[in-house]
Amino acid sequence: MRDYVDEYEGTPPAEFEFNEPCEVEDDGVPPCENLADAILMNPPLKSELIDGVLRKGHKLLLAGPSKAGKSFALIELCVCIAAGKPWLGRFHCEQGKVLYINLELDKASCLHRFKDVCDALEFSQDDLQCLHNIRVWHLRGYPVSWEHFLDLVCRRVKKRGFDAVIIDPFYKLNAGCENNAQSIAQFCNGIDRIAAAADSAVIYCHHHSKGDQSWKSSMDRASGSGVFARDVDALLDITELELPPDRRRDGVTAWRIEGTLREFASFDPVDVWFNYPIHVLEHFDPAENVAPHAQLPAHQRAMNARKPKEQKLRERHHRLEAAFDILESSGEPVTVRTLAEYLGVNNQTVRNMIDEHAGFDREKQGRSGKIWRTSQKSKKQE
Secondary structure, three states: OHHHHHHOOOOOOOOOOOOOOOOOOOOOOOOOOOHHHHHHHOOOOOOEEEOOOEEOOOEEEEEEOOOOOHHHHHHHHHHHHHHOOOEOOOEOEOOOOEEEEEOOOOHHHHHHHHHHHHHHOOOOHHHHHHHHHEEEEEOOOOOOOHHHHHHHHHHHHOOOOOOEEEEEOHHHOOOOOOOOHHHHHHHHHHHHHHHHHHOOEEEEEEEEOOOOOOOOOHHHOEOOOOHHHHHOOEEEEEEEOEOOHHHOEOOEEEEEEEEEEOOOOOOOOEEEEEEOOEEEEEOOOHHHOOEOHHHOOHHHHHHHHOOOHHHHHHHHHHHHHHHHHHHHHOOOOOEHHHHHHHHOOOHHHHHHHHHOOOOEEEOOOOOOOEEEEOOOOOOOOO
């Protein structure tokens, strides 16, 4: 080092020349580049496949808990890319060709899901022509190692002109322990191989850790190693929203999608209903205090835990009907007292339960307090 300083008298030259011959002329990796020359070349950015979220050739991870409809969301994304339509009613997709690798469902179930999604999205006959842009590869029941899977996929996608490869789901890939950072790093390198071979985006989904994850950062909710979230170019995370009782709908759940993006500024959280089989965009009023459970103030969580009066009434009716049937089938006389003993409540509570149920009546006079079924006609109408 001293000789080097003496040679330049303590002042390094404006630029260095790298003339040393490389010991390995072709080592399988690209050469180093001169930054000044590379910037002058100004290589164009890859086009956006999903506006403001994902470029072609990049990687996207969709993470969420069970029952969030992750697979349906990927099918929606698949058909939206094929048709060039907005995904989730929010993210415009550039039209392109998609390979959907189905690892989880049997063939018939998978195809029915695609049809159900297209019907729910109200695709016209012209829109359905876009399905020619989708290739589906059914691999359920074909267990292979991760290395073999990579070789198979890279051979199938090369020079096929795909704009996106969607893999559903991660846990079927035999890619090693999800908690092992080294195993997941190798998995991520394999995803890079697929992206390079196909010259396309690669999209896959993964589940959350067990339990409520809404208190964590969106980057840390996916189960297993943190390498998952930090490797991809776009992480979209889904968390369930806790709704006040008056906003709840039977068979429909509400979800929030947050994005952690490498190439773009993060977007505002997107709220959707999962109304089987599709997700529908929603705009909740901030005053409604709709948020994931852990992000709500304590008083709001307590209010949300209260059941609506109608639900409480249905539960009381069900308890009364079930208890009456059990006592009647056992041959015991069904009275206010025996029902109270069976239900573990006092006699007055049983009388109230009977009086509010249109299908039961009781003896008002006398000591037996006998109970019997009536027609389901409302007592108010009588």
